[in-house]
Amino acid sequence: MTDEQQATIATLIHRLHRQYPMGVTTMGHCPQCENPSRGGDLCGRCLAAELADVSGQHQAAHCLHTAIKHTRDYTALLIEGEMP
Numbered sequence: 001m002t003d004e005q006q007a008t009i010a011t012l013i014h015r016l017h018r019q020y021p022m023g024v025t026t027m028g029h030c031p032q033c034e035n036p037s038r039g040g041d042l043c044g045r046c047l048a049a050e051l052a053d054v055s056g057q058h059q060a061a062h063c064l065h066t067a068i069k070h071t072r073d074y075t076a077l078l079i080e081g082e083m084p
């Protein structure tokens, strides 16, 4: 794997984290599938699919996406008393 591929994967992971913020955020629409997305970036599902394609690690990309979403959801449940 090249440094450029590693940088692309790291950026995709960062963008995936950004799709699951705590609290209120500015939402738009995913330019690829029209689902709600933070800041009009690709949505979590599309970013996870791109991460899978770029890395070739489909299960890892799916599991990371689920883990990021669950981290946000359960953190909100513990702090705010409800799931987002």
Ligand SMILES: [Zn+2]
Residues within 6 Å of the ligand: 030, 031, 032, 033, 034, 035, 042, 043, 044, 045, 046, 047
């Ligand atoms: Zn999308």
